[in-house]
Amino acid sequence: MSGVTKILLFWLTSVAVFVIPCCSPQEDGSESEYKLTFWSSNNSFEIQHAREIVSKWNVLYPDHKVRYQPVPEGRSSEEVILAAIVSKSTPDVYTNIWPGVTQQYVEAGIMARLDQFPDFDSLYTARVPSSLHDKFRSKDGGIYQFPWKCNPIVLYYNKRMVEAAGVEVPLRTYSEFFRAAAKLTQDSDGDGYLDRWMMDVDINTEWWHRFFDVYTMFIAASGGKTLVDEDGSISFDSSEGIQVFDFLRQGFEKGYFPNAFFQGDVFLQQKVALHISGPWNISHLERYRDDDFEYGFMPMPVPDDYQGNSYTYGDPKCAGIFNTSRNPETAWKFLKFMLTEPADKRLLELTNQLPIRKNINSNENFIEYFEKHPQYIFFADMIPNIVSVDQSIYLQEMFDIISQEFDASCVQRLKSPREGIRYAAERCRNLIKREEL
Amino acid sequence: MSSPYLIFFLMFSVYPILFSLTLVFHRWNIISPMKFVGLENLSYLAHDPLFWKSITNTFYFLAIHIPLQVVLALVLANALNKKMWGITFFRASFFLPVVISGVVVTILWKSLYSTETGLLNSLLIQLGLFKIPWLTSVHWAMPSIAIMATWKNVGLYTVFFLAGLQGIPRHLYEAAELDGASPFQQFIHITVPVLNPVVLMVVILSTINGFNLFIEPYVTTGGGPVNSTLSVVLYIYRQAFSFYKMGYAATLGFTLALIIFIVTLIQKTVLEKEM
């Protein structure tokens, strides 16, 4: 074989190896008939909902067909979007935007500004509760994300265990919580080791676990504050922040929270009396629970001296339009279609997730749903009082810092809550300083 | 003839190194344009408590892992260096953890180490002792991982030592025995000097292995408790793929490579002197 032949052979085999294994499943046939691409999360119920909305739209607007694709299953949809951003293959519309990453996208210039559309204001004020109006605004004053749905975090409790211990719910304050904890934490089989605990607090230090302990408790204790105040100061560097850390520390110290990694769902296994979670847990519990397992909800406990409303973390998700869209006007129309009352009604019915819509409990369109699912009324009541996250590009790192101080101060108890909060606040301050450079 | 392949090879080896070097002086989160920041990444690294914690964690790991590894592998190799029935079986069992994926070993040991339901603590309770918080205590977590890593790799090093031992002629030992040397003395004066280069290799390989720890802390403890099991690669992975701080991650990578190079150089010098 001559040298040329060899080289040809090499490139041929390389090309063959390139082409034969199938490409990413996102490749479709002809794209020309679709005006828009729409992505949703890969939650199976949300997929159902998305499919329904898209087919309804495609019937109404056959000249502006929407192609629907769920985000592929994987570690986190943020990473998938990132890859799409780099390869410039972002969709037109996406409904799984977590507000914590929006600022990064905005600063990278890839999000379309929504409040530039003429009918934006009327839709926004009609749908979004007034308490949340400014919470989704980016640093430059523009709105690049439309709050879509939420999952307010609450405290679940095991009815049987609570009754058996003679505890009265709801447990409003930290003191009430600890009095109950003393009764509910037990060594039920007498082997000298505790095997029933008050509540499971995740000791994993990955930053997003803090949404289910420190962050949501701080929101409740501070009357709805996020990590950073409007003037840029660290809001958790306060007595409330210290109270939250102290609460968690006491829980671990007295053994009310188990310091261990568990496999499986300890709330389902009835090893813990209380569990912090969102409304998504309901369908999970219903599917797997034993017959004698009954549960209820209550708001997050607050410091004894707290006066005011019950706030909580809402785990909101927003909808947005990427700047790569060639039909932003149509994309906006489709987005509005996703946000109508009938679409929200189907969202509730199919996914049991709450649209961020004001007065949903008194809206006649939704009465039917709440009659069938009275458990969700509790969550719907909380919608105006949900809190989102700061629009900061350093959000995840701040949570990571808090997570580490949580580990040191509360779980391992190597430093006092005050020291932990102070140190975390200091580190966050340094981060924000860099942001301003 | 090999030029296309070499070009290809260079693209995937040399280019990344150069690009990495560029990243050290920039801040970049992939979606926004790169921002030149000069030596900022390096100065941040110098004061980064987490990075240095991960380095000291690694040294702590190595301090337990290497001696354990070397001693165990030597003992096992010595024990296997005889003709006996079932030697294939024994050799195969020591070597089994080496071929099994680190993922399997880690998941298995995470179960064994479980404070509440793990086999080890169940055994301890049966023996009338107390439960040990293997993976949830700052004092036990890293040693637990070191033990697990030793268990996984000792078979490989045993085989290396075995190969070395089998190169020693029997008559050397016989002559020494005739001279009245005890088995221990024979070991020190005949076996150890011959095996020194193998020991060096085991030490260097274990060191590189220690600095490359990723899947073990990732699956068992996530780097905790209080970052006592945070490994350097895990830290880099988080900086790069959780926070998208590509510039800083590149800086960490280079520094780690430098540290590994220096450490192995020192080990080589020290151990080769004893030859």
Next chain:
Amino acid sequence: MHYLLLLIGALSFLYPFIWMVSATLKPENEIAHLSLIPSHITFDSYRAVFDKIPIIRSFFNSLFVSSAITASVLVFSSMVGYAMTFLAFKGKSLIFYVLLFTMMIPFQITLIPTYILIVKLGLADSYMALILPFMVSAFGIFLFKQYFSSIPRDLIDAARIDGSSEIMILFRVIWPNAFPGLVTVGIITFLTTWNEVLWPLIVIREQSMMTMPQMVTLFAIGGSAESQQGVILASAMLLAIPVIIIYIFFQRYFIESMASSGVKG
């Protein structure tokens, strides 16, 4: 007693696996019990694994990727190794030192740029992302160079006189004579790529493209609250079984390959 010690040693390496097998066949609540024998054998844990994750698909992904890489390394690395040993060309020394240098660079440095390269080429979530960076291995090149240098030059010269091209010499003359080298490089490459998990974690997000170790890892640390201990152990067991089966039959080759690579390294 010597024998007894060896037995205890072997047991301490085998027992955890035996325990794992038994734990995956026990009902969930018996896993914490010390006894190896379950009250009844149940395959529920395994059933749950197949229900929850596409583990069979990941097995084939791993098989395909590892085979492709091994084939590629065997072919291309031996080509380069051959060129380094038997051919003279301009810049040979330079390339040799460059190769040596790149082999010493730890992956921590090249991890991120390679990831960026893959993403910019649009190859994320594809087989190419898993295969490309590993297709030519400096380790392989060096090992082949070692093995090839022991092959007598007259064989090569004779074949050249006969009019064979270099490629044919490689495959017809060198490969048969360096068979142990091929086996060593083949086994080590296949094994290390099969067990590789960090790289897939970085470039593959799409579940249907994940490799088996990656899928089991994510399953083990993932938040799927239904996954009980037995189920996770079962998934790990499934990951281990293919290697264990091959190992039982070919353990001699495994051990000898890795031992000889150590000696030559």
